[in-house]
Amino acid sequence: MPTLDGSSVKKLIVACDAGMGSSLMLAATLKKQLKKAGVSVEHSAVVDIPSDADVVITQNNLAARARDVVGDDTPVIPFQLFLGDPAVTRVVEAIQEGRSIDF
Template sequence: MNGKDVRKLVIACDAGMGSSVMLAGHLRKSLKKQNVTVEHTPVDSIPSDADVVVCHTGLAARARRGAAEGTPLVQFEVYLGDPAVDRLVKAIKDGGEVGG
Protein backbone atom coordinates (compact mmCIF):
# COMPACT_ATOMS: atom_id res chain seq x y z
CA MET A 1 0.00 0.00 0.00
CA ASN A 2 1.23 3.47 -0.81
CA GLY A 3 1.54 5.79 2.18
CA LYS A 4 -0.40 8.53 0.38
CA ASP A 5 -3.43 6.19 0.41
CA VAL A 6 -3.47 5.82 4.21
CA ARG A 7 -6.51 7.53 5.72
CA LYS A 8 -6.91 5.65 9.02
CA LEU A 9 -3.98 4.55 11.16
CA VAL A 10 -4.71 2.53 14.29
CA ILE A 11 -2.37 2.16 17.27
CA ALA A 12 -3.26 -1.18 18.85
CA CYS A 13 -2.28 -1.71 22.46
CA ASP A 14 -2.93 -4.09 25.32
CA ALA A 15 -3.89 -1.98 28.31
CA GLY A 16 -4.83 1.30 26.62
CA MET A 17 -2.76 3.48 28.89
CA GLY A 18 0.60 5.18 28.93
CA SER A 19 3.15 4.77 26.17
CA SER A 20 0.85 3.79 23.33
CA VAL A 21 -1.33 6.83 24.04
CA MET A 22 1.81 9.00 23.81
CA LEU A 23 2.67 7.33 20.49
CA ALA A 24 -0.82 8.06 19.14
CA GLY A 25 -0.44 11.71 20.12
CA HIS A 26 2.99 11.88 18.52
CA LEU A 27 1.63 10.40 15.27
CA ARG A 28 -1.32 12.80 15.24
CA LYS A 29 1.10 15.69 15.55
CA SER A 30 3.52 14.27 12.95
CA LEU A 31 0.72 13.64 10.44
CA LYS A 32 -1.25 16.82 11.14
CA LYS A 33 -0.90 18.10 7.57
CA GLN A 34 -1.89 14.77 6.01
CA ASN A 35 -5.50 13.66 5.78
CA VAL A 36 -4.92 10.77 8.22
CA THR A 37 -7.01 9.86 11.25
CA VAL A 38 -4.97 8.33 14.08
CA GLU A 39 -6.92 6.17 16.53
CA HIS A 40 -5.90 4.30 19.65
CA THR A 41 -7.67 1.00 20.32
CA PRO A 42 -7.27 -2.27 22.24
CA VAL A 43 -5.48 -4.93 20.21
CA ASP A 44 -8.53 -7.19 20.41
CA SER A 45 -10.84 -4.47 18.98
CA ILE A 46 -9.09 -3.26 15.82
CA PRO A 47 -11.66 -1.61 13.52
CA SER A 48 -12.14 -3.28 10.16
CA ASP A 49 -11.65 0.00 8.29
CA ALA A 50 -8.07 0.53 9.51
CA ASP A 51 -5.67 1.13 6.61
CA VAL A 52 -2.59 0.45 8.77
CA VAL A 53 -2.19 -1.06 12.23
CA VAL A 54 0.77 -0.10 14.41
CA CYS A 55 1.62 -2.19 17.48
CA HIS A 56 4.44 -3.35 19.70
CA THR A 57 6.15 -6.53 18.48
CA GLY A 58 4.88 -8.36 21.57
CA LEU A 59 1.29 -7.83 20.37
CA ALA A 60 1.85 -8.55 16.68
CA ALA A 61 0.28 -12.04 16.64
CA ARG A 62 -2.89 -10.78 18.35
CA ALA A 63 -3.03 -7.73 16.09
CA ARG A 64 -2.74 -9.91 12.98
CA ARG A 65 -5.69 -11.98 14.15
CA GLY A 66 -7.75 -8.86 14.89
CA ALA A 67 -6.96 -6.80 11.78
CA ALA A 68 -8.77 -7.22 8.50
CA GLU A 69 -6.98 -9.54 6.09
CA GLY A 70 -4.38 -7.70 4.06
CA THR A 71 -4.11 -4.72 6.43
CA PRO A 72 -0.44 -3.72 6.78
CA LEU A 73 0.93 -4.22 10.29
CA VAL A 74 3.84 -2.04 11.42
CA GLN A 75 5.63 -3.44 14.45
CA PHE A 76 7.88 -1.42 16.72
CA GLU A 77 10.14 -2.05 19.72
CA VAL A 78 10.39 1.45 21.22
CA TYR A 79 7.32 3.62 21.71
CA LEU A 80 8.96 6.90 20.71
CA GLY A 81 11.75 7.18 18.17
CA ASP A 82 11.45 3.68 16.70
CA PRO A 83 12.81 3.47 13.12
CA ALA A 84 9.78 1.46 11.94
CA VAL A 85 7.40 4.23 13.02
CA ASP A 86 9.69 6.88 11.51
CA ARG A 87 9.64 4.97 8.17
CA LEU A 88 5.84 4.80 8.32
CA VAL A 89 5.51 8.55 8.87
CA LYS A 90 7.92 9.21 6.00
CA ALA A 91 5.98 6.84 3.70
CA ILE A 92 2.70 8.59 4.50
CA LYS A 93 4.19 12.04 3.95
CA ASP A 94 6.22 11.20 0.85
CA GLY A 95 4.12 8.46 -0.73
CA GLY A 96 6.44 5.53 -0.08
CA GLU A 97 5.42 1.91 0.33
CA VAL A 98 3.87 0.82 3.65
CA GLY A 99 4.82 -2.78 4.29
CA GLY A 100 3.03 -5.45 6.26
Protein backbone atom coordinates (compact mmCIF):
# COMPACT_ATOMS: atom_id res chain seq x y z
CA MET A 1 0.00 0.00 0.00
CA PRO A 2 1.49 3.41 -0.98
CA THR A 3 2.30 5.90 1.76
CA LEU A 4 2.33 9.69 1.79
CA ASP A 5 4.76 11.37 4.20
CA GLY A 6 2.97 14.59 5.13
CA SER A 7 6.14 16.16 6.51
CA SER A 8 7.88 15.99 3.13
CA VAL A 9 5.13 17.64 1.05
CA LYS A 10 6.16 21.03 -0.28
CA LYS A 11 4.06 21.17 -3.47
CA LEU A 12 0.49 19.90 -3.81
CA ILE A 13 -1.30 19.93 -7.14
CA VAL A 14 -5.07 19.94 -7.59
CA ALA A 15 -5.45 18.44 -11.06
CA CYS A 16 -8.57 18.68 -13.19
CA ASP A 17 -9.70 18.20 -16.75
CA ALA A 18 -11.03 21.59 -17.81
CA GLY A 19 -9.18 23.87 -15.40
CA MET A 20 -12.15 25.82 -14.12
CA GLY A 21 -14.83 25.91 -11.48
CA SER A 22 -14.93 23.58 -8.51
CA SER A 23 -11.37 22.32 -8.66
CA LEU A 24 -10.10 25.90 -8.69
CA MET A 25 -12.15 26.58 -5.55
CA LEU A 26 -10.71 23.45 -3.94
CA ALA A 27 -7.17 24.63 -4.72
CA ALA A 28 -7.91 28.02 -3.13
CA THR A 29 -9.31 26.34 -0.01
CA LEU A 30 -6.30 24.02 0.30
CA LYS A 31 -3.92 26.94 -0.20
CA LYS A 32 -5.45 28.65 2.86
CA GLN A 33 -5.46 25.45 4.91
CA LEU A 34 -1.82 24.61 4.14
CA LYS A 35 -0.30 28.08 4.23
CA LYS A 36 1.09 27.66 7.76
CA ALA A 37 2.62 24.32 6.75
CA GLY A 38 4.60 26.09 4.01
CA VAL A 39 3.05 24.01 1.24
CA SER A 40 2.61 25.46 -2.23
CA VAL A 41 -0.80 24.58 -3.67
CA GLU A 42 -1.29 24.87 -7.41
CA HIS A 43 -4.08 24.12 -9.85
CA SER A 44 -3.24 22.29 -13.07
CA ALA A 45 -4.80 20.40 -15.93
CA VAL A 46 -4.03 16.68 -15.65
CA VAL A 47 -1.87 16.73 -18.78
CA ASP A 48 0.20 19.64 -17.36
CA ILE A 49 0.95 18.35 -13.85
CA PRO A 50 4.41 19.70 -12.96
CA SER A 51 7.17 17.15 -12.52
CA ASP A 52 8.10 18.56 -9.10
CA ALA A 53 4.71 17.82 -7.53
CA ASP A 54 4.96 15.98 -4.20
CA VAL A 55 1.30 14.91 -4.22
CA VAL A 56 -1.60 15.21 -6.66
CA ILE A 57 -5.25 15.43 -5.67
CA THR A 58 -7.77 14.78 -8.42
CA GLN A 59 -11.28 13.49 -9.07
CA ASN A 60 -11.74 9.71 -9.09
CA ASN A 61 -12.36 9.61 -12.83
CA LEU A 62 -9.06 11.41 -13.56
CA ALA A 63 -6.79 9.48 -11.19
CA ALA A 64 -5.56 6.93 -13.76
CA ARG A 65 -4.65 9.70 -16.21
CA ALA A 66 -2.84 11.61 -13.46
CA ARG A 67 -0.87 8.49 -12.51
CA ASP A 68 0.17 8.09 -16.15
CA VAL A 69 1.54 11.64 -16.10
CA VAL A 70 3.39 11.55 -12.77
CA GLY A 71 4.47 7.91 -12.64
CA ASP A 72 4.82 5.73 -9.57
CA ASP A 73 6.91 8.08 -7.41
CA THR A 74 4.26 10.76 -6.86
CA PRO A 75 1.15 9.90 -4.85
CA VAL A 76 -2.16 10.56 -6.61
CA ILE A 77 -5.07 10.90 -4.20
CA PRO A 78 -8.51 10.53 -5.80
CA PHE A 79 -11.58 12.21 -4.33
CA GLN A 80 -15.31 12.27 -5.03
CA LEU A 81 -16.53 15.48 -3.38
CA PHE A 82 -15.02 18.91 -3.99
CA LEU A 83 -15.90 20.04 -0.47
CA GLY A 84 -15.59 17.86 2.60
CA ASP A 85 -14.20 14.75 0.94
CA PRO A 86 -12.60 12.42 3.55
CA ALA A 87 -9.60 11.64 1.31
CA VAL A 88 -8.72 15.32 0.96
CA THR A 89 -9.21 15.87 4.69
CA ARG A 90 -6.82 13.00 5.47
CA VAL A 91 -4.14 14.50 3.21
CA VAL A 92 -4.51 17.98 4.72
CA GLU A 93 -4.33 16.63 8.26
CA ALA A 94 -1.28 14.48 7.46
CA ILE A 95 0.54 17.52 6.06
CA GLN A 96 -0.49 19.81 8.92
CA GLU A 97 0.52 17.22 11.53
CA GLY A 98 3.64 16.03 9.68
CA ARG A 99 2.63 12.40 9.72
CA SER A 100 2.34 9.60 7.19
CA ILE A 101 -0.85 8.10 5.80
CA ASP A 102 -1.54 5.05 3.66
CA PHE A 103 -3.80 5.50 0.67
